[in-house]
Amino acid sequence: MAAGDNKSPQTGGKGRLRPFLGPVRGATNLLDWSGRIIVFACLTSMFAALLVNVVLRYAFGAGIAWAYEIHAILLPWLVAGGLVIASARAGNISVTILSDVLSGRRRLVLNFMVQATIFVISVSILWSSQPILKASQFQTLSTLGIKQVWGYSSIAFAFGAMALLAVFGLLRTLSGEDITDRDPALASLS
Amino acid sequence: MTTPLVWIFFGLMVLSVPIAHAMLGGVAAALWLDGKPMAVIAQRLYTPTQSFPMLAIPFFILAGNLMMSGKFGVYLVNTARFVVGNFKGGLGQVSVIGSVMFGGVSGSAVADATALGNALIPVQKAEGYPAGFSAAINSASSTVSVLIPPSIPLILYGLVSGVSIVDLFVAGILPGVMLGLGMCIAVAVVAHMRNLPRSPLAGGFTAFRSQILAAIPALLMPVFVIGTLRFGIATPTEVSVMAVAYALLVSGLVYRDLTFGGIWEAAVDTGRMTGAVMIIIMASSTIQWVLTAERVPQELAEWVQAAFAEPWMVILALNIVMLIVGAFLDLPAAVLLLGPLFVTIGQAIGLDLVQLGLMMVVNLAIGLYTPPVGTTLFISSAISGASIGATVRALLPFYGVAIVVLLLISYVPALTIY
Amino acid sequence: DEVIFAHGSNPGNPRFVAAEKWAESFAECSGGAHSVNVAPSATMGDDAEMLTSATAGVIQVTANSQGAMSQIVPEIGLLGLPFLFEDLPTAWAVLDGEVGDMIDQRAQNAGLKVLGFWDNGIRHVTHTDKAVATPGDIAGMQIRTPPDQMTVDIFEALGAAPAPLAWSELPSALQSGVFDGQENPLVNIFSANLHEITPYITLTGHQYQATPVVAGMVWWSGLDVATQQCALDATAKAGEMQRQLVLESDEDLRPKMEEAGAQFAEADRAAFQEATQSVYDKYAETYPELVQALRDAAGL
Numbered sequence: 042m043a044a045g046d047n048k049s050p051q052t053g054g055k056g057r058l059r060p061f062l063g064p065v066r067g068a069t070n071l072l073d074w075s076g077r078i079i080v081f082a083c084l085t086s087m088f089a090a091l092l093v094n095v096v097l098r099y100a101f102g103a104g105i106a107w108a109y110e111i112h113a114i115l116l117p118w119l120v121a122g123g124l125v126i127a128s129a130r131a132g133n134i135s136v137t138i139l140s141d142v143l144s145g146r147r148r149l150v151l152n153f154m155v156q157a158t159i160f161v162i163s164v165s166i167l168w169s170s171q172p173i174l175k176a177s178q179f180q181t182l183s184t185l186g187i188k189q190v191w192g193y194s195s196i197a198f199a200f201g202a203m204a205l206l207a208v209f210g211l212l213r214t215l216s217g218e219d220i221t222d223r224d225p226a227l228a229s230l231s
Numbered sequence: 232m233t234t235p236l237v238w239i240f241f242g243l244m245v246l247s248v249p250i251a252h253a254m255l256g257g258v259a260a261a262l263w264l265d266g267k268p269m270a271v272i273a274q275r276l277y278t279p280t281q282s283f284p285m286l287a288i289p290f291f292i293l294a295g296n297l298m299m300s301g302k303f304g305v306y307l308v309n310t311a312r313f314v315v316g317n318f319k320g321g322l323g324q325v326s327v328i329g330s331v332m333f334g335g336v337s338g339s340a341v342a343d344a345t346a347l348g349n350a351l352i353p354v355q356k357a358e359g360y361p362a363g364f365s366a367a368i369n370s371a372s373s374t375v376s377v378l379i380p381p382s383i384p385l386i387l388y389g390l391v392s393g394v395s396i397v398d399l400f401v402a403g404i405l406p407g408v409m410l411g412l413g414m415c416i417a418v419a420v421v422a423h424m425r426n427l428p429r430s431p432l433a434g435g436f437t438a439f440r441s442q443i444l445a446a447i448p449a450l451l452m453p454v455f456v457i458g459t460l461r462f463g464i465a466t467p468t469e470v471s472v473m474a475v476a477y478a479l480l481v482s483g484l485v486y487r488d489l490t491f492g493g494i495w496e497a498a499v500d501t502g503r504m505t506g507a508v509m510i511i512i513m514a515s516s517t518i519q520w521v522l523t524a525e526r527v528p529q530e531l532a533e534w535v536q537a538a539f540a541e542p543w544m545v546i547l548a549l550n551i552v553m554l555i556v557g558a559f560l561d562l563p564a565a566v567l568l569l570g571p572l573f574v575t576i577g578q579a580i581g582l583d584l585v586q587l588g589l590m591m592v593v594n595l596a597i598g599l600y601t602p603p604v605g606t607t608l609f610i611s612s613a614i615s616g617a618s619i620g621a622t623v624r625a626l627l628p629f630y631g632v633a634i635v636v637l638l639l640i641s642y643v644p645a646l647t648i649y
Numbered sequence: 650d651e652v653i654f655a656h657g658s659n660p661g662n663p664r665f666v667a668a669e670k671w672a673e674s675f676a677e678c679s680g681g682a683h684s685v686n687v688a689p690s691a692t693m694g695d696d697a698e699m700l701t702s703a704t705a706g707v708i709q710v711t712a713n714s715q716g717a718m719s720q721i722v723p724e725i726g727l728l729g730l731p732f733l734f735e736d737l738p739t740a741w742a743v744l745d746g747e748v749g750d751m752i753d754q755r756a757q758n759a760g761l762k763v764l765g766f767w768d769n770g771i772r773h774v775t776h777t778d779k780a781v782a783t784p785g786d787i788a789g790m791q792i793r794t795p796p797d798q799m800t801v802d803i804f805e806a807l808g809a810a811p812a813p814l815a816w817s818e819l820p821s822a823l824q825s826g827v828f829d830g831q832e833n834p835l836v837n838i839f840s841a842n843l844h845e846i847t848p849y850i851t852l853t854g855h856q857y858q859a860t861p862v863v864a865g866m867v868w869w870s871g872l873d874v875a876t877q878q879c880a881l882d883a884t885a886k887a888g889e890m891q892r893q894l895v896l897e898s899d900e901d902l903r904p905k906m907e908e909a910g911a912q913f914a915e916a917d918r919a920a921f922q923e924a925t926q927s928v929y930d931k932y933a934e935t936y937p938e939l940v941q942a943l944r945d946a947a948g949l
């Protein structure tokens with residue numbers, strides 16, 4: 042399920058914003074899909090590498106050295122992809138007591154503030170990560186020979202995407218849509 | 232830096248900002264106010280993703296997702312039904328025993344509450360169980376999953392405390408079984424008071440034989456996990472990878488319900504859960520940086536030692552803090568937030584760190600079915616259609632059982648240290 | 650200004666003691682213009698992360714590791730060529746000379762200034778059930794290594810089955826028999842109690858490792874010449890003490906581990922040198938001059 046197709050706006054959307062909503066849903070869906078593809082690719086390749094390594098080690102007494110290093114690039118990307126999916130579906134873990142007791146217009150105002158906060162925080166982290174991204178260009182993983190910046194850039198991708206999704210959330214909230222209406226099982230990892 | 236951090240974090244969290252962003256907002260503001268380079272945030276966010284043992288989390292989630300996407304659930308319920316269905320309130324017992332068995336496949340209470348709740352609550356209601364009681368059994372018993380290995384919260388605790396994940400898994404079995412038994416007793420008492428029906432498996436032993444034969448490959452997974460870990464065949468991360476291979480084999484060869492679509496869905500959902508839990512681990516890592524820079528854990532440990540004369544008082548205080556935090560915060564987030572501080576305190580009073588880990592998970596798992604924020608409570612009430620209030624009233628005996636087990640774990644080291 | 654000096658060692662380790670010494674010397678000779686905040690025990694991240702932090706200006710100085718540093722300046726990894734240095738003083742002479750200057754030049758291009766080299770010690774092999782006195786004893790051994798290509802190359806040349814594994818997973822992996830043994834300096838073996846799981850310690854001394862002390866270039870180039878000299882002096886002064894402590898602690902540790910049941914053995918150095926020549930040849934293809942310079946300096 043993508044965020045775009047499982048939630049319908051409470052109202053038909055305010056006139057001025059209605060033209061934006063189609064593209065916003067499309068872009069949210071696109072980010073969700075990018076997350077799904079990244080997650081699937083990272084998870085399956087790490088699974089294959091580690092399984093082959095275990096089998097080789099027990100069957101032939103010699104593993105593949107880079108199997109222990111591949112996660113240094115792929116785990117950050119798995120996380121980034123997963124984060125984008127979770128954010129696109131408003132599925133990040135939150136304490137929602139206040140948002141649950143509010144309803145109607147007040148709830149929309151709160152949702153607006155939350156999305157604005159997420160936007161500001163995501164953008165400041167994206168912005169402040171530049172020196173680290175620059176520094177990581179000089180680091181190369183020992184056995185794989187890949188530059189660390191390929192892993193660090195997942196942070197930029199994740200926070201960039203979260204900032205974008207927050208902007209989309211703002212637009213959807215302005216149009217009267219309740220973007221926090223969701224399944225409790227999606228918002229917990231217990 | 233600590234004071235603005237704490238205020239901004241709590242303020243944003245109360246406003247319903249996602250917990251990770253609330254943490255990051257607090258850290259960013261604290262660093263900025265103190266004139267420290269904010270680049271440290273990106274650096275610390277990245278650190279947990281470089282940990283090889285961390286890989287066990289997505290792979291155990293994936294193994295559980297794959298196993299549960301198939302027909303295993305039906306066989307499991309039928310097997311439990313043969314074992315305990317004959318008692319009064321038999322379907323209630325099935326819910327508890329099912330959770331214990333389910334716990335060996337899945338590391339997550341939410342997966343358990345959703346899968347078993349959807350399978351059992353409608354049938355229980357049809358047999359005359361009050362909706363609130365059905366929801367109560369499901370929401371409490373599903374938390375047994377996080378004690379029977381594999382367990383995501385125990386892996387997280389192992390990572391923050393440096394305690395061996397193998398030791399934690401082994402130590403989780405007994406508390407998990409104790410909770411399960413205690414909840415069976417609670418169900419039995421209520422069933423006799425309300426005269427709830429027996430629900431034996433139709434077809435008796437013949438039916439049981441076919442069901443158990445089908446369920447056994449999946450039920451052997453915890454034996455496989457603990458066996459390979461305990462007898463040194465592989466490290467926790469490798470075992471989590473082998474558990475995925477095992478789940479693929481079982482659903483492909485035994486249940487024959489493996490499809491590309493199923494694998495895709497399981498993988499995408501694993502990614503979503505990994506992302507949502509890892510961002511909290513990553514954001515806590517930025518908080519730990521600020522706290523360590525200001526020596527907060529050490530000072531807190533010194534303060535606790537000065538404030539409480541005896542170790543048992545410290546343990547009681549830790550438990551009370553956890554019950555309060557757990558009432559509001561999701562289990563993994565609470566483990567990550569409190570873990571590093573509690574480990575410092577535990578070491579100061581000579582508490583075994585494996586015991587502390589089990590104490591934390593048993594305690595914080597209670598929070599999953601307490602208001603105001605309780606995930607299995609919400610899921611189960613939603614499935615049964617009971618109000619939160621009715622479910623909470625029916626939960627009272629289960630709270631009692633959980634508190635007794637918690638006290639035993641907290642004060643009888645022999646239950647968790649072998 | 651506050652200077653963060655970060656490293657990964659715990660109290661009691663020579664590096665920990667030397668970092669305190671560095672802080673004291675630097676604060677003193679910079680005339681109180683700088684205060685030093687020492688962050689030990691990897692609280693600022695692991696070695697690779699501390700290097701990123703230093704380059705990015707999050708921290709100013711780090712006492713780091715040869716392995717992490719070789720991800721930025723591959724040439725420093727050549728110090729780990731097998732059986733290169735007879736003893737620690739030979740290694741020091743090389744590092745404090747032209748080879749050290751060359752590494753510093755390369756590091757500066759990547760945003761890091763090498764202030765000096767401390768020691769990490771010499772690595773030895775431990776095994777669960779036998780001494781490995783000759784290359785034949787190592788053949789077929791399942792050995793854990795850090796994720797470092799040179800170390801992997803050495804043990805592959807010796808016919809072993811090296812597999813890199815995270816340090817945090819090592820004790821449980823050894824305990825469970827996933828590996829026959831591992832290799833580390835004595836101080837690491839002792840601090841993680843590895844001699845209790847793998848009690849056969851052969852003093853192979855197969856690899857030397859330095860502890861490069863590096864500063865971020867942004868911070869470094871902002872200092873005046875006197876303060877720069879002060880940082881170099883503080884590094885040299887603390888380094889002298891640190892190298893002495895490493896020497897002494899190796900001597901102290903042996904009886905302590907023997908008391909706990911460890912069995913020490915000597916290795917046939919000449920035979921091992923002979924068996925690992927292919928590693929020199931491999932690296933000479935990429936770095937012919939430096940490998941030759943190291944061979945000459947070490948008298949190989």
Ligand code: NA
Pocket residue numbers: 333334335336337338339375376377378379380381382
């Ligand atoms: Na479990």
Ligand code: NA
Pocket residue numbers: 557558559560597598599600601602603604605606
């Ligand atoms: Na709760």
